[in-house]
Amino acid sequence: MSLITAEKLTLSQGGKTVLRNVDFCIDRGEIVTLVGPNGSGKSTLVKGLIGALTPTSGSVIRARGISIGYVPQTLQLDGFLPLTAARFLSLPQRQNSADIEAALSEAGVPGLARSQLRALSGGQFQRVLLARALLLKPDILILDEATQGLDQPGAAAFYRQIADVRERLNCAVLMVSHDLHVVMAASDRVMCLNGHVCCEGTPDVVQDAPEYRALFGTGTQGAFALYRHQHDHDHDHA
C-alpha cells in the first residue's frame, strides 16, 4: 500500500479552487518532485496531503500510523519567542539531547543545539528544519521549497543529502521545488502542476513533454547538467 494516496483530489483556498482532480500516490523509497509555476498549487497539494486542508472533493488516504517529517518553506519566527535549535527539535515530541546532537550532525550542522534559531544563517536554518524532520524517523519526508535562500552549490549539497537520507532511512521523499534543473535529476518521478496535473513521469519523460515545455520552455537544458556532474566544490562565479 502507498504511504499517501489521493484520488480525484480538489482543493480550495480562500474560496478559490486551486487544484482540480489530482490523483497522487507515493511509495516507500521514492523521490517525487512537484514542479510548476507560482500559484500552480504545489504547496496547496502538500497541505492537502498532510491534512492541513480539507478536500473540497475527492479523498486523501494516509497509511495508518505513518510518521511525516515535514520541512516547511520557512518559519515565521516571532521575536518574542525564544527558541534554541535543541528546543525546536523537541517539537512536537520530546527528544533526548544525544538524539538531538546526532540529528544535527546528520543534517550537517553539528554543535548548534544551544544556538537561538533566529541567529542562524539561511543554510543552517534549513538544515535545522531538516534535522527536526529526521528525528521523527519519518516514513515520508516532505520538503516545501526547502532550498529557498540557498545558493546553487548549497542547494545541490542539500539535495544530495536528501538522497543520502532516503538511502539510509528507506523513506519516501516528496519535494516541492523551483530549482527545476537541480531537482529534476534527483527525482524518480516528477509531477508538473498548473491548477491540475499537467504531466507526470520520470524526469526525462516530463522534460520532453509538450505541456512541460509550454510552461518552462527549453532553456533549463544546460543547467540540468549541474547536478549530474556532481559538484562537490564551489565555483568562483566572477
Next chain:
Amino acid sequence: MTTITTMLDDFLMRAALAGVGTALAAAPLGCFVVWRRMAYFGDATAHAALMGVALSLAFQGPIMLGVLATAMMMALLVQSLSGRGLAEDTLLGVLAHSALAIGLVAVSFLSGVRVDLMGYLFGDILAVSKTDLALIWAGAAAVISLMVWRWQRMLAATLNADLAQSSGISPRAEQLVLTLALALTVAVAIKAVGALLIGALLVIPPAAARPLAGTPEMMALVTAVIGVMAAIGGLGASFHLDTPTGPTMVCVAAGLFVLTSLVARMVRRG
C-alpha cells in the same frame, strides 16, 4: 490549620494571595498571547467581562461565572469573525470597545443594585473574600493544568500550523484550548485587576521576561516570577502610597519591563 485561618483573616494576606494566584495563571497564557500576537484579542475578551458582571448582578449569580461565560462567548465570536475580510485590528477594536460600552450601559440599567463600577474596571483586590480567594486559586490551577497539558502541542501549533498538522496536531483545537484558558484567566483576574487592566497583566510580564529567557519554558517561568513580583510589590507600594492597588501592580510590572529592556540593551552593547 488555625494559623492558616488566622492568616486569611488578614485582608492584606488575602490580597497578596489573590495577586499571586492571578499572576501565576496569567504567566503561561500571557506568553502565548505575546507569541501569537493576540494582545488585542486578550483585550477584547477582557473588556467583555463587564457584560458578565452585569449579567451576574441581574441574575444574582456568582460574578466569576458570568464573566467566564461572556469572556468565552466573546473569544469565540472574535475567532469566528476573524479572517473574513475586515482587518483584524479594526475588528478587534470594534468588538473590544463595543463590549466595554455595552457592559457599562448594562450595569447602569441595574437600578436598585449599588454597583462599585470602579472595582470591576480596575479591580478591588483589598476586598477579596475567602470565597473569592478559593475561586481564584481553583481557576488558576485549572488554567495552569490546561497549559501544562497542552504545552507541546500549543507550542508546535504556534510555531507553524502546517508543521503541527503534519504531526497530527490540530491547530484549530489548540486555538480553542487557548481561548478557553484566556476566558478562565479573565474570570480569575477580574477581582484583582479589573476588566481594563487584565490585558496589561497578560502582556507586560512576558514582555519583561523576554530578554532574560532562552527557551519558551524559561520565559514562562521568568514571566511568573515577574508577575508575582509585580503583584506583591504593587500591593506593598499601594499600601504605603495609598494608591489604587490594581493600577499600582501594573505600574510595577511596567517598571520591571523598562528595567529588563535596559539591562538587555546594555548586555548587547557589552
